[in-house]
Amino acid sequence: MHFTLARALIAATTISGLATNAANAAPENAGPNTPTTQLPFQSQTVARFDLPWAIAVIDADRLIVTTKPGRMFLVDHKGGAPVEVSGLPKVSHSGQNGLLDVALAPDFAESRRIYFTYVEPGDGGSSLALARATLTGQQGNAQLDDLKVIWRQMPKGRGGQPGGIIAFAPDGKSLFLTSGDRMRPQTAQDPDLALGKVLHLTLDGKLAPGNPNADAGGVRAETWTTGHRNPYGLAFAPDGRLWLHEMGPKGGDELNLIEPGVNYGWPEVSYGDNYNGTPIPKPSTRPEFREPALYWTPVIAPAGLAFYDGDLFPAWKGTALIGGLKTHTLSRVTIKGDAAHEDERFAMQGRIRDVAVAPDGAVWVIEDASPGRLLRLSPR
Template sequence: MPLNRRQFALAATSSLFAPTILSAQSLKVEPMISGLDAPWAFGFAANGILITERDGALLWFANGTSKRVAGLPEIEVDGQGGLLDLLVPRDFATSRTIFMTYAKRQGRGSGTAVMRAQFDQNTARLSNVTTIFEMAEGSSGGRHFGSRIVEARDGTLFISIGDRGEREQAQNPATHNGTIIRITKNGAVPNDNPFVDALGYLPEIWSYGHRNPQGMALDLSGTLWGNEHGARGGDEINRIAKGANFGWPTISYGRHYSGRKIGEGTNKSGLEQPQHYWDPSIAPSGYMIYSGKQKSEWRGHHFVGSLKFDYIARLSGSPFREAQQIQTDATSRVRDIREAPDGGIWFLSVGNGTLNKLHFSG
């Protein structure tokens, strides 16, 4: 049977979660961990797995056991906000440091923040917990926190922040709403950020004009890509360029939920176009660009989870397009997708509270 918080190992099947064969693609899906409550992100560390749950739990699965990690700061659980993304950086084996994004109380509202902590896998405890960044205050409500975190090749951190439901603020670079920021692992502003010396721009900003980016990944050349939620239609995949304005809400391929037109249309000079968009919306979340380690024909392909239509999109080609939908009972509201150290593809499903693994059988 699939493993839950009281029992963990890297093999399991059951009548409910039996591996599903995708015969055309020679794949099967195997559930690895079950019983998760609103899981948001996961990461591989020290021969185990860390998983965040939005309502404020960090879980550690290793050596056949599971533990709730102690030492988290106060998490503001508000609508879509809570404990969100997780990054296990490349130097974890020596630094024992992890990074997480979360919703932090700010006066009467809350905002996306980033914490750094050292993780002791023997005691399942965090120490030296420090908030290294929090977005500028001023937002309220429980919508559009982002929030993914990616380590760039130079060791700096990219963090995505949603517009917090205040769409016009995504065009206001004096706020962090609707931006992707870049900071160091200490929270400092790198001196080569695009707006360090620009009047009226917050210096952490790398790009702006985003709605609610819930997936980011580096491609094989180190270029940052992101996906983000549109409104009714207009979910996007973007190649993230330094200093670029991605247009929300001035341009969009979607419409307001009321059916009204958004902004000025689908394009405008000086505003970036998406590399791909979905209409109707799939509610994209999680993003992985595959190394090809176990399946060479997928090298460089992009994988995006769908929260709305319960599948994993595989995108590739020129023009860039959705080449395949991987859909089984296990792909229920896919929140996160990542490549394991051995080249395996794992994904986190909110709908059934499971962490799953794709197997290549041919």
């Protein structure tokens, strides 16, 4: 009992230490976590797609699925086969590029508006684009109307790692968008390029008021945070704070608490090394860059991020669900203050590309494969 008390006192001291020096707290490496095959859920395969990329939940039964080659589908898991949505723009599909994220507008119930991202072809290569459209049609027939590209990354160029994740502010009045470095690492530190950044925009894709450099104009004004490599996860926690994960190079995948004006260090620092084996300075050597809350070496290749707020898995309440492309897993991460801990990692037998939580508490995931499964997870 005394031992427990002593441990509790040490823990309390450590936590207060973290609170006073959050930016420089040494993060935990979750890389050694071992996947469990003792799954607390059953997986129902609802549909299969060619390279599905993102899912957006409409209600307990219906969701939208994008595929990287450029198609979009409506799924009703109590209805028939998926219905293809027509009216999509031409996308540049190659490697990691293609049709990317999809998200319901905050007022979707009334407006039927959706937002989506894709890699747009054009002179000089391709670039990330954010579009908005109205989803119309009945069962068996769906299309996008009033399609408008509301934000474009310029200039166009080459390379994968596009980012492209959309997260709406909790008040529904603005949005956050991740952009990857397109495999040109130094761009992530260039304040005039919308690469390797989190951007904060209005619902019309314009500069959102209150940004840290709102008076600077151009990309600088749109930028919320700097120094990201390839973020495929962005979501608000139940307490209203914004979290992002991003893929590292050889090692050093990161989970980051996103705060305005902060520089997260890529490519100057990383817990990983370059693919050719040359080392990258570690974050502790450059205190001007924010440490991740958690990192993974070896990597999981994180994709998809959703905070569980349902009732079907009571033990998961408030925790983050993260897919692992490389590890074929679904991770569950608990966040306490500014620290994060990977509680468990479920073996999924597939490259998990996105994860979402439905209003009935079921968890939906998709698999990066052709065909790739759309799975509904519910308690055993």
